[in-house]
């Protein structure tokens with residue numbers, strides 16, 4: 001290289017370090033450490049890593065692959081490490097990459113050479129797959145408990161409002177009167193399905209990858225059933241290559257979480273609408289709303305809006321892991337280290353959202369008067385009139401629909417309610433109509449008549465609350 005070329009290259013280097021700033025000045029080794037290290041986030045797996053290592057070491061001892069003496073030194077050392085991590089004295093090192101290497105390295109400081117025997121018949125590939133499954137399993141249990149708590153609050157509020165009348169909507173246009181209790185119980189059912197998905201996901205993930213080795217199994221006489229059993233798994237995974245490369249369980253957890261997020265987001269959206277003063281159906285507790293820095297009359301439903309928005313983040317996490325996994329050949333690739341942050345973030349976000357929603361719903365004030373007012377104003381009893389024409393006068397439903405439509409138009413033109421038309425007005429449209437029709441136009445009667453299975457009648461709602469209690473709580 002001549003002098004001119006050398007000068008040009010050093011100019012390029014200088015301009016690069018100006019671009020990258022001071023963070024990468026010490027060269028490739030440091031850049032590698034920065035991109036490669038996961039201990040900053042995967043230290044959250046420490047409990048699972050220690051439990052899995054203890055199970056592995058106990059199995060190695062029972063199988064006489066390591067001595068009892070080494071086995072018990074490993075177990076004591078791991079207990080010490082657990083305490084150090086819990087009391088904050090453990091020193092995590094980025095140079096040691098991840099939680100697995102950090103723990104193993106500390107173990108060898110504590111017990112010496114014996115630590116090196118722990119990794120017999122094991123690879124970080126089956127180790128991380130096992131730890132992560134255990135972590136996701138715990139996360140599912142925590143989410144399920146939070147979902148049940150939310151169901152409990154919804155059921156109590158539904159019992160309280162089994163006969164509170166509100167407008168039911170389709171296309172967000174007033175459709176038919178419903179009871180608030182019935183509306184709230186719809187969410188209890190949605191959450192019931194979420195919990196079903198959690199259970200399915202937990203059942204499928206509860207197989208143990210430990211003992212898969214790097215990918216092909218091992219020549220040591222290990223007992224995979226024993227380690228699986230010690231860690232609360234139902235059985236060992238059947239195929240070692242699948243064992244180290246599968247992340248379906250994380251994808252399933254994120255899919256389940258995304259659907260929960262969607263349900264919470266829909267409920268949030270309803271609270272945002274219902275708390276708008278034009279509706280006035282709910283008053284949010286002071287603790288869950290904020291004022292505007294400029295407009296003194298405002299009470300903003302921030303908590304509901306944030307739960308709605310955080311759903312985007314959960315769906316984003318699902319997307320990100322789907323994309324990480326989609327082109328990976330079997331078996332393990334380092335890409336899979338990117339599986340943890342979306343899952344950790346989702347578990348934290350979901351817990352926060354469920355806690356927020358449960359607390360908000362238990363404190364929210366429902367306002368029956370504006371709900372009733374809105375139900376009356378929307379002529380939501382039009383279907384009762386049409387049904388009466390069918391039942392009392394034997395008309396085909398399509399004709400009844402037409403007659404009712406004409407009567408609604410007349411009421412709208414006169415700016416009155418359907419039940420405020422006179423019998424003469426009604427008979428002008430269809431002369432067979434009798435005085436009896438006015439009975440079915442009362443909202444209370446309309447609501448009570450919706451007593452088919454799964455319908456909105458207060459009597460149904462009271463029974464449904466009891467059924468939901470025994471089914472879900």
Ligand code: ARG
Nearest residue numbers: 038098124125128332336337
């Ligand atoms: N930190 C790694 C991860 O989370 C552990 C597995 C590393 N395995 C390997 N062969 N480099 O994926």
